[in-house]
Amino acid sequence: MGFLVTTLIFVAVGIIASLCVTICCNRGPSTNLLHLTLIISATVCCWMMWAIVYLAQMKPLIVPILNEGE
Amino acid sequence: MAEIGGGGCCPPMDLMRSEPMQLVQVIVPMESAHLTVSYLGDLGLVQFKDLNSEKSPFQRTYAAQIKRCGEMARKLRFFKDQMSKAGVSPKEFLGKDVDIDLDDVEVKLGELEAELSEINANNDKLQRSYNELMEYKLVLEKAGEFFASAHRSATAQQSETESQQVVGEDALEAPLLQEEKSVDPTKQVKLGFLTGLVPREKSMVFERILFRATRGNIFIRQSVIEESVVDPNSGEKAEKNVFVVFYSGERAKSKILKICEAFGANRYPFSEELSKQAQMMTEVTGRLAELKTTISAGLDHRKILLETIGDKFEQWNLKVRKEKAIYHTLNMLSLDVTKKCLVGEGWSPVFAATEIQKALQRAAVDSNSQVGSIFQVLRTKEMPPTFFRTNKFTTAFQEIVDAYGVAKYQEANPTVFTIVTFPFLFAVMFGDWGHGICLLLATMYLVLNERKLSNQKLGDIMEMAFGGRYVILMMSLFSIYTGLIYNEFFSVPFPLFAPSAYECRDASCSEATTIGLIKTRDTYPFGVDPVWHGTRSELPFLNSLKMKMSILLGVAQMNLGIIMSFCNAKFFKSAVNIWFQFVPQMIFLNCLFGYLSALIIIKWCTGSQADLYHVMIYMFLSPMEDLGENQLFPHQKTVQLTFLFLALISVPWMLLPKPFILKKQHEARHQGQSYAQLEETDESLQVETNGGAHGHEEFEFSEIFVHQLIHTIEFVLGAVSNTASYLRLWALSLAHSELSSVFYEKVLLMALSFNNILILIVGLLVFIFATVGVLLVMETLSAFLHALRLHWVEYQNKFYEGDGYKFDPFTFTLLGNEDE
Numbered sequence: 001m002g003f004l005v006t007t008l009i010f011v012a013v014g015i016i017a018s019l020c021v022t023i024c025c026n027r028g029p030s031t032n033l034l035h036l037t038l039i040i041s042a043t044v045c046c047w048m049m050w051a052i053v054y055l056a057q058m059k060p061l062i063v064p065i066l067n068e069g070e
Numbered sequence: 071m072a073e074i075g076g077g078g079c080c081p082p083m084d085l086m087r088s089e090p091m092q093l094v095q096v097i098v099p100m101e102s103a104h105l106t107v108s109y110l111g112d113l114g115l116v117q118f119k120d121l122n123s124e125k126s127p128f129q130r131t132y133a134a135q136i137k138r139c140g141e142m143a144r145k146l147r148f149f150k151d152q153m154s155k156a157g158v159s160p161k162e163f164l165g166k167d168v169d170i171d172l173d174d175v176e177v178k179l180g181e182l183e184a185e186l187s188e189i190n191a192n193n194d195k196l197q198r199s200y201n202e203l204m205e206y207k208l209v210l211e212k213a214g215e216f217f218a219s220a221h222r223s224a225t226a227q228q229s230e231t232e233s234q235q236v237v238g239e240d241a242l243e244a245p246l247l248q249e250e251k252s253v254d255p256t257k258q259v260k261l262g263f264l265t266g267l268v269p270r271e272k273s274m275v276f277e278r279i280l281f282r283a284t285r286g287n288i289f290i291r292q293s294v295i296e297e298s299v300v301d302p303n304s305g306e307k308a309e310k311n312v313f314v315v316f317y318s319g320e321r322a323k324s325k326i327l328k329i330c331e332a333f334g335a336n337r338y339p340f341s342e343e344l345s346k347q348a349q350m351m352t353e354v355t356g357r358l359a360e361l362k363t364t365i366s367a368g369l370d371h372r373k374i375l376l377e378t379i380g381d382k383f384e385q386w387n388l389k390v391r392k393e394k395a396i397y398h399t400l401n402m403l404s405l406d407v408t409k410k411c412l413v414g415e416g417w418s419p420v421f422a423a424t425e426i427q428k429a430l431q432r433a434a435v436d437s438n439s440q441v442g443s444i445f446q447v448l449r450t451k452e453m454p455p456t457f458f459r460t461n462k463f464t465t466a467f468q469e470i471v472d473a474y475g476v477a478k479y480q481e482a483n484p485t486v487f488t489i490v491t492f493p494f495l496f497a498v499m500f501g502d503w504g505h506g507i508c509l510l511l512a513t514m515y516l517v518l519n520e521r522k523l524s525n526q527k528l529g530d531i532m533e534m535a536f537g538g539r540y541v542i543l544m545m546s547l548f549s550i551y552t553g554l555i556y557n558e559f560f561s562v563p564f565p566l567f568a569p570s571a572y573e574c575r576d577a578s579c580s581e582a583t584t585i586g587l588i589k590t591r592d593t594y595p596f597g598v599d600p601v602w603h604g605t606r607s608e609l610p611f612l613n614s615l616k617m618k619m620s621i622l623l624g625v626a627q628m629n630l631g632i633i634m635s636f637c638n639a640k641f642f643k644s645a646v647n648i649w650f651q652f653v654p655q656m657i658f659l660n661c662l663f664g665y666l667s668a669l670i671i672i673k674w675c676t677g678s679q680a681d682l683y684h685v686m687i688y689m690f691l692s693p694m695e696d697l698g699e700n701q702l703f704p705h706q707k708t709v710q711l712t713f714l715f716l717a718l719i720s721v722p723w724m725l726l727p728k729p730f731i732l733k734k735q736h737e738a739r740h741q742g743q744s745y746a747q748l749e750e751t752d753e754s755l756q757v758e759t760n761g762g763a764h765g766h767e768e769f770e771f772s773e774i775f776v777h778q779l780i781h782t783i784e785f786v787l788g789a790v791s792n793t794a795s796y797l798r799l800w801a802l803s804l805a806h807s808e809l810s811s812v813f814y815e816k817v818l819l820m821a822l823s824f825n826n827i828l829i830l831i832v833g834l835l836v837f838i839f840a841t842v843g844v845l846l847v848m849e850t851l852s853a854f855l856h857a858l859r860l861h862w863v864e865y866q867n868k869f870y871e872g873d874g875y876k877f878d879p880f881t882f883t884l885l886g887n888e889d890e
C-alpha cells in the first residue's frame with residue numbers, strides 16, 4: 001500500500017503546485033495552460049522515476065551481498 | 071496570410087504554436103518615410119521583405135545616404151582607434167535617445183577628423199625631429215671620444231717621434247710641424263670624414279662593402295651604443311652603432327654617401343674642433359628639452375580632444391548605426407514615382423496590427439505630412455516566418471530547439487515539453503544531490519546577479535553559461551531530486567526517509583557475505599535502499615534497474631512524440647495523417663516496446679523470475695512455442711500472437727494507403743472544385759480564392775511513394791534503434807556514480823586513513839579539484855550533450871519537421887550589441 005499512498009501524495013503535490021502557479025502568476029488562459037502543462041509534466045516525470053525505483057525493489061530477485069570486512 | 075485549421079485537440083497554449091503571422095503592406099508618403107521606418111524599428115515587430123532584390127546596391131534609391139553613413143562610420147572607427155591607442159575609453163551611453171540631427175553630426179565629425187589628423191601629423195613630425203636630435207647627440211658623444219683618443223695617441227706618437235728626431239731638427243719648431251702632420255703622418259692630402267649611425271646587424275656588412283667599394287682606402291671606426299635608439303624613420307627602437315669613416319677624394323665620398331643611404335645609416339655633421347663640438351652639444355641638448363615640452367603639450371592637447379570625442383562617441387555611434395539601418399530598410403521599399411510614395415511589404419504578427427497602425431499615424435503627424443499612411447493586410451500562399459513570444463526563462467530552451475531546426479509555421483513546438491524533459495533526462499544521467507547542490511549554488515549566483523551581469527561584457531564561455539542560466543537551474547533542481555532517488559551524496563548513501571529494508575538472515579550475520587541479506591521491512595519508501603552501496607551485488611542490481619528505467623522513460627518519451635504528431639495532424643485537419651500515420655505508428659511502437667515495458671512492470675510487481683530477453687526474442691522467432699517458466703500472466707501466448715500480428719499489419723498500413731489517398735485528393739482538387747467534400751480533407755488546408763492557381767503544386771506519385779517508404783522504414787527501424795539509444799541514460803548514470811565513488815573512496819577516505827593533517831588537506835584539495843573538474847564540468851557537459859541528442863533525434867524525429875525560418879524583425883535593440 002505504500003505505493004498507492006505515495007502516488008496519491010505526488011498527485012496532491014501536483015495539484016497544489018498547479019493551484020499555486022495559477023493563483024500567483026495568472027497571465028491569461030493560454031499562459032496558464034502552459035504553466036499547467038509544465039507542472040503536470042514535471043510531476044509525471046518525477047513520479048515515474050520514483051515509481052520505477054520503488055517497483056524494482058518491491059519483490060527483489062537479487063539481495064545485497066556484503067563485502068568482507070564490513 | 072496562410073490559413074490554418076484552428077482549435078486542434080486542445081485549447082490554445084502559449085508557445086505551443088507560432089504566433090499567427092500576416093503579410094502586411096504599408097504605403098507611406100515620401101516625407102514621412104524616414105520617420106515611419108524609425109518608429110517601426112522602435113516597435114520591432116515587422117520583418118520587411120526586400121522588394122528591390124533585383125537592383126544592385128548602387129541602383130537603390132538611398133544609396134547616397136548609405137554612403138554618407140558609411141563615411142561617418144569610418145570616421146567613428148578612426149576615432150575609436152585613436153582613443154584606444156591613447157588609452158581613452160568612451161563614456162557609457164545609457165541615457166535616453168537625444169534627438170540629434172544627422173547633418174550636424176556629419177559636420178562635427180568632419181571637423182574633428184581634420185583636427186585630429188592635423189594634430190597627429192604635427193606630432194609625428196616633432197617626434198621625428200626629436201629622434202634625430204637624440205641620434206645626433208649620441209654621435210656627438212661617441213665621435214667626440216674617437217677624436218679625443220685619436221688625439222691622445224697622436225700626441226703620444228708625436229712625442230715618440232719627437233724624441234727620436236730631437237737631434238737633427240729645431241726643437242721649437244718641430245712639435246708644431248709634427249702636430250700638424252700627426253693627423254696625417256704619411257701624406258699631405260686632406261682627409262675627410264663622415265659620422266653617423268648604422269643599425270648594428272648591418273654594421274659588419276656595411277664595413278665590408280665600404281672597404282671593397284673604396285678599395286681599402288678608407289678608415290672606419292665603430293662604437294657600440296648600449297641602449298637601443300628610436301629610429302626616426304620607423305619610430306621603433308633599434309640597436310645601432312656610431313661610425314666614423316675617413317676617406318680621401320670626392321669619388322670616395324660620393325660612393326660612401328650612396329652606401330650610407332642604401333644601408334639606412336643616418337649621417338650627422340661633426341666638426342673636429344673641441345670648442346665647436348661642445349657648442350653643438352649644448353645647442354642640441356637645449357633643443358631636445360624644448361622639443362620634449364612641445365611634444366608633451368601636443369599630446370595633452372590631443373588627449374583633451376579625444377576626451378571630448380569620447381563623451382559623445384557612443385551617442386554618435388548609435389545614431390549613425392540607426393540611420394544606416396533605417397536607410398537599408400528604406401532601400402527595401404519600392405518607390406512609386408507617380409504617387410510619390412513608398413510601398414513596403416513585410417511579415418508581422420497578427421496581434422501587432424493595432425500597434426503598427428498607431429506607429430504609422432504617429433509618424434504621419436510628426437512629419438507634418440498631408441497624407442496619412444495606408445496599412446493593409448495581403449493574402450498570400452507563402453509560408454510565414456515562425457515567431458514564438460518567449461520570456462527570459464523560455465528563450466534558452468527555444469534556442470536549444472532552434473539550433474536543430476526552426477519550427478515550420480504553426481507546427482507543434484517541441485520546446486513546450488523540452489522545458490521539463492530536457493533537465494529531467496539530464497538529471498537521470500547526473501543523479502547526485504551533492505553535485506546538484508553545487509550546480510544550484512553556481513547557477514543561483516548567475517540568476518541573482520542577472521541584472522548586473524547582463525550589462526557587462528562577459529567572455530565567450532561565461533556568455534554561454536549566463537545565457538543558459540535558467541536551463542542549468544532546472545537541471546540542478548532535477549539533479550537534486552534524482553540524487554535523492556539514487557541516494558547518492560558525493561556517492562555516499564544516507565537512510566534519510568526510513569531505515570533500510572534489508573537485514574541479516576540471523577542474529578550472527580554469518581551469511582551476509584555469501585548468500586546475503588534478506589528483505590524484512592517494507593520497501594524503502596523513497597529511492598534506492600542505502601544498504602546497496604558498496605555491496606558485491608550492487609552493480610547487477612543497479613544495472614538491471616537503470617537499464618529497465620531507461621527503456622521505460624524512452625518508450626514514454628517516444629509515445630509523447632507520436633502524440634505530438636497527432637496534435638499536429640488534428641491542427642492541420644489532416645485525417646490521412648491521423649488514420650494512416652498516427653494510428654499504425656502507435657500500434658507498432660506499443661505492441662512491441664510498449665509490451666516490453668508492460669512486461670518489465672509485471673515482472674517487478676509479481677517478482678517472477680522470467681527472462682525478458684528470452685520472452686521478447688522468442689516472441690519473434692517461435693511465437694507458437696509454449697512459454698513454460700517464462701510465463702508472466704495467463705494467456706500470454708495469445709496476447710503475444712495478437713501483438714505480433716498487429717505490429718506486422720501496421721507496417722503496410724503506414725506504407726501503402728497514404729500515397730494513393732493523396733493522389734486521389736490531388737485529382738479531386740484538380741477537377742476544379744474548390745471545396746470538394748471528400749471523406750478525408752486536404753492535407754494542408756489552404757483556402758483557394760483563385761481556383762486553379764496552384765500550379766506549383768505538382769504531384770509526382772513516385773516521389774510521394776518513395777517519401778512514404780523512407781518514412782516507414784525510418785520509423786520501423788528507428789523504433790528498435792531509438793529504444794536502444796535511450797540506454798545511454800543508464801550508461802552515463804553508471805559512469806557518473808562510479809567516478810564519484812572512486813573519487814570519494816580512493817582520494818578522500820584514503821587521505822583520512824593516514825591520520826596526518828597535511829595529507830588530509832592535500833587529499834581534500836585533490837578531491838575538490840577532481841570533483842569540480844571531472845564531475846561538475848565534464849560530466850555536466852557530457853550529460854547535457856547526450857540529453858540534447860536524445861531530444862533532437864529520438865524525440866523530435868517522431869513529429870518535428872523543422873524547416874521553417876525565424877521571424878527576424880527590423881529592430882534597433884540589437885544595434886547596441888553589434889560589434890562591427
